[in-house]
Amino acid sequence: MLGKIAFFETDDRPDIAADRARILPALRQQLQSSDRDAAVTPVLGGTLGICFDVTIAGEKRFLKTHLPGTEARASLAKEIDILARLYGGTIVIDRFEVPLADGSSRLCLLMPALAPLAGPMRPAEAITMADAYGERLGDWRPENLSSFAQYLSSAAHALETLSDRDLLLPATTAETRRLIARLEGRLGALPQALCHGDFGPKNIMLAGTEPRVIDWEDAFVGIAGYDYLYWLTFMENRPMLETAAFGGTDLSPEIERAILVLVVLLKSYLAVRSGAYLKHAVSPQARIAEILELPR
Numbered sequence: 154m155l156g157k158i159a160f161f162e163t164d165d166r167p168d169i170a171a172d173r174a175r176i177l178p179a180l181r182q183q184l185q186s187s188d189r190d191a192a193v194t195p196v197l198g199g200t201l202g203i204c205f206d207v208t209i210a211g212e213k214r215f216l217k218t219h220l221p222g223t224e225a226r227a228s229l230a231k232e233i234d235i236l237a238r239l240y241g242g243t244i245v246i247d248r249f250e251v252p253l254a255d256g257s258s259r260l261c262l263l264m265p266a267l268a269p270l271a272g273p274m275r276p277a278e279a280i281t282m283a284d285a286y287g288e289r290l291g292d293w294r295p296e297n298l299s300s301f302a303q304y305l306s307s308a309a310h311a312l313e314t315l316s317d318r319d320l321l322l323p324a325t326t327a328e329t330r331r332l333i334a335r336l337e338g339r340l341g342a343l344p345q346a347l348c349h350g351d352f353g354p355k356n357i358m359l360a361g362t363e364p365r366v367i368d369w370e371d372a373f374v375g376i377a378g379y380d381y382l383y384w385l386t387f388m389e390n391r392p393m394l395e396t397a398a399f400g401g402t403d404l405s406p407e408i409e410r411a412i413l414v415l416v417v418l419l420k421s422y423l424a425v426r427s428g429a430y431l432k433h434a435v436s437p438q439a440r441i442a443e444i445l446e447l448p449r
């Protein structure tokens with residue numbers, strides 16, 4: 154999430170449409186250079202990545218590259234390393250460089266075309282999935298990972314911003330600040346894990362019948378259990394909050410609540426920075442208050 158927040162915190166953002174148009178001819182030339190029949194179609198959407206649907210010799214593929222800059226490139230390299238560690242060549246079909254006309258190049262990830270899940274997941278399934286990739290990754294860490302301390306720092310700034318804009322009530326601000334301080338004070342005693350950072354419905358796809366967790370660009374060193382709690386904060390999962398918010402991790406209920414508050418706070422701040430909150434049906438105050446009022 155920090156990468157997306159940084160993207161919207163700067164006024165000097167790249168023109169994604171223009172960048173996509175600049176990459177497209179070079180990408181077509183690269184994929185067709187080895188006498189293969191290749192079709193490349195841009196996929197709209199996304200914040201930090203530029204994506205394409207690709208058909209090579211009749212096989213459907215998905216290709217992802219990055220925005221200009223070393224940080225964006227490092228983020229995609231991290232994602233590729235994690236996917237290769239988890240799924241090997243079944244997901245990372247190829248990683249390669251595409252040279253551009255200005256002399257720069259872009260790192261690319263070529264994946265199979267995946268399918269969405271047939272239906273919504275239940276909390277127990279999300280817990281099992283997060284535990285499975287956590288166990289597989291173990292103590293291994295790729296390069297270019299943010300820390301949870303950076304999340305706490307971003308949350309403190311987010312809280313002040315939302316409060317200053319009168320988007321939170323004083324009592325909500327005070328309790329949120331207390332929970333974040335509690336989380337910071339307990340951080341050294343909490344179990345570490347390589348967290349996905351955006352573990353949600355759109356990032357869980359099917360390769361045949363097997364679920365695969367993709368889009369690891371937000372991965373960071375965080376707290377074991379974070380990803381499951383993050384999963385609960387998606388709007389389609391809100392109905393499960395009251396019964397599934399506590400006890401799904403090895404953390405105390407207070408720390409689980411603190412993480413839920415931190416996630417919703419950062420999501421709300423991101424929505425404010427991007428302007429998306431103006432179209433949201435639920436305000437930042439209502440979303441955070443919902444977490445604070447959850448019964449244990």
